[in-house]
Amino acid sequence: MRDFEYEAPTTLANAIAVLAKNNGSARPLAGGTDLIDHVRCGRLEPDVVVDVKKIDELNVLELNDSGLRLGAATPCYRIYGCPEISQQYAALTDSCRIIGGIQIQSRASVGGNICNSGPAADSTPSVIVLGGICVIEGPGGRREVPAEEFCTGPGKNVLKPGELLVEIKFPARPANSGSHYRRFIPRNEMDIAVVGVGASVVLDDSKENIVSARVALGAVAPTPLYVPAVGDAIAGQPANEDTLRKAGAVAKELVTPITDMRGTAEYRVHLTGVLTERVLQAAISRARGEAICTKIGH
């Protein structure tokens, strides 16, 4: 492991200044659950590690009438520890509950997950389907990027040198809505997704018809993939098995997975269909106020 300097600024301005000064050779550290591993293995060799956990703005967790503010360094356990967030933004807390084990969840953040920009990131599809907006601060000021536009390739994103993800803003949840995230892993827990699916649906007042839906897929493309065509295909349709099958079929057409030791492309396409159906079904159940079984595969 290469030696590096450690900085722990307590203000956003100082953090931006340190990041900007090092012009791309500094890495922000939130929970560190990915970064430390990357540095130890030599995949990343930063000159400076900037601990951002001591900055107030990055630890915000605020739910109000206009929505949810999620500080980029807020660890998973705080997110799923809030019953109202678990109820309203269920896909997000589904993700937070399956990222690693309890130790990891005590450190790892959703902001870190999205900045790490892995195609198989478990929280990114949830952030996308819940309409998350990434709030970015940098030497040039503040800008906002929709979550589905944040990642640009494996390990790559829209952040420019010196920029820092401060928080993710989510709009308030509409009435009759429900969401879910589920991944396929070969084991029953704590594994990297072979395919991940996040979905959010809004039903009509009868709770029998889909008004709108957002679906995002993980691990089947170079980035977490928002697939509006799936939502378009089922908007206005009855919330039944035929519709779900249609959604699965559309999703399978949209993915371009790779073959690796975790699964062949064909296998990932198949799983995309299965999981899209199952995740949408669970999101619909939640929109109807029903409990769902979140055990993987069952």
Added chain:
Amino acid sequence: MAEREVTWGPRGSHTLIGKEVSRIDGVEKASGAAKYTNDMNQPGTLFARLLTCTHAKAKVTRLNVDKAKAIAGVHTVYLFKDIGENAECNYDGELVAAVAAETADIAEDGVRAIEVAYEVLPHVVDEQDLEAARAAKRLKYDDDGKEVPLVDRTVGDPDKAIADADVVHTGYYGIHTISHMCLEPHGAHCTWDESGDGPKLTARHSTQAVSTTGPQFASQFGLDASDVRVICNYIGGGFGSKFAADIWGWAAAQMSKDTGRPVRLMLDRATELKTPGTRPSGFANVTVAATKDGKITAWKSHHWGTNGPQGGTIDGNQMPYVFDPPNKHVVSQGIATDCGPNRAWRAPNHPQLCAITDTALTDLAAKLNMSPVDLYKANLDQLDDTAKENSKLYAAELDRAAELMEWEKKWHAHGKGGNGPVKRGLGVALHRWGGQSVKCSSEVRIFADGGAQASIGSQDLGTGTRTVIAMVLAETCGLPLEKVKARLGSNEYVYGNPSGGSITVGSVTGATRRAALEATGILFDKVAEKYKVDAKTLSLGDEAVWSDKKKVCSWKDACRLIGPEPITATGPSPVADGLTSKLVGGVQMADVSVDTETGVIRINRMVAVQDCGLVINEKTAKSQVYGGLIMGIAYATNEERIMDNNSGRYINADMETYKLPRIGDIGELIVEFYQPDSEYNRGVVGLGEPPVISTGAAIANAVANATGVRVPVLPMTPKRVLDALAQA
């Protein structure tokens, strides 16, 4: 001397033996106080890092370590390979060089600074494709170049028996190579010190064999065996792969000798997976025939696989497993692959033999519309010579396992596992093992202050060996557990057995019981003389000496008679005195759910019913079975070495992609020892290996019962499950 009868005493008479006793070193281990080899950090220790070959087959054509040696803090570079005679590397991960430096980071810099180049040679790493191996000439050949099998064995007339049979089943089965994946990698911390009159070399070695690795270090360096001290107080897994001093142990010793500093060399995780051992693979075409009542009349199998460069596979002489039909023909062929070599893996051959035999038999049962339990029972009169001894036990164990599994209630015909996408099913398999005691001594000392200790040059693999030794000593002396000491983990104690083959518990407890009985017999003589009682009437219990239920004196008072020279007695092993025995059997059943849309298997419940004679410590014995089941769940569902045919490399040699089970993969485990009085009276038999044998076959059979489709090759990854369903 008062001779004490060499028995374990009547069943039910013990305060410790047979009870559930927590490990005496459990707190040290759980709290991190226990020091493993990788924790050894003597002042001045240098840290070593390794350069390994990145090709399946290659010749080193350039190896320049000058730049590595020039780095400040690098003290020495050790070469495992060199250009010239020793240039050939035979698998990805083979050791090339080691760098020892002030810190691990500097050693890594040193490794990066080594200039190495290879001439890459053609490779074969596919263990499953027999035709490809044949084309590449990687099988066994006679002097004329004709392909010959490793085993080609015929008994009776299998072809006629198959022709005459009521039912014939033909199938393909297999099981991939796995690595040992010791949580604590292989390695040693070596200190070379020729000052003073102590041992010249101290090897704090992660080993299953403190008493027998010393001479291996000694002969490498021209030392006397007495010049080498080997210490291993705790070990984080060995599973059969840590019996040798090993070239990396020698390297650590050599680098210590060269630098005058202690050197710690532990394999890194990737090298741990690639280099110090694997369990061989086997893939088989099987034909098995039976009468309509389920009596197996013939077995034919042709299996192949690899154990690495040596060109072996699983042992054809033991196929089929446990059952021994009157007509059989077994052929086996080994593929010499450019993969890491094999080493004994917990119950060598048996899990693979079982995964091929018991799966074929379950498919035969399905064809007969029989429950596999009934098929097994119908064939308990035709078992192989080793299993024969257990034929009555198997019947009882099958019944008991069925009760614990609720087999009758849950059983359904093949493929009737439910209407939804998730199917549920049951499977069963059975196994045998030896577990006989071997050469081992235990030295028991009783001191005038009442202290008692047993010391043995054996080791505690994490199985609870230290605890059972203490239990036997305490029981024999009538003392509470915490008042005795069990010392092991050093070759400076009397010779103890290497821990492999499930031989340890019988060897160390038998030897300790014998020594403790002799030592307390000497104590009884002293008590008899002082208190004017007949030594033959004396017994020990509750920290006192008793004569016909009357207290003679306290243990402390008795020990005061000893004087400055402690009573010392050395107990031998093995002795045919009834304290220990051999041969065990066991039955395992699995209840699984299979998601037929994703291919994921969930273990609902595993049942293991195991005999192992007299159980010394019910708690640590159960832990052995839990561990066996978990390892079995691993190799049944996701654990495998993945070789890339193109590059010839081992591509999942890390803890992320080499998939071991998480807690959520394990399900409910029910463990019960089959221990009627007849078992107690057999004495102690080893248990380490048997519980891992039939787990894989039982799970595979449950998947077949659930779905009606055989997933032929273990591990049954989700992909293989879906492929099998698609092809059905």
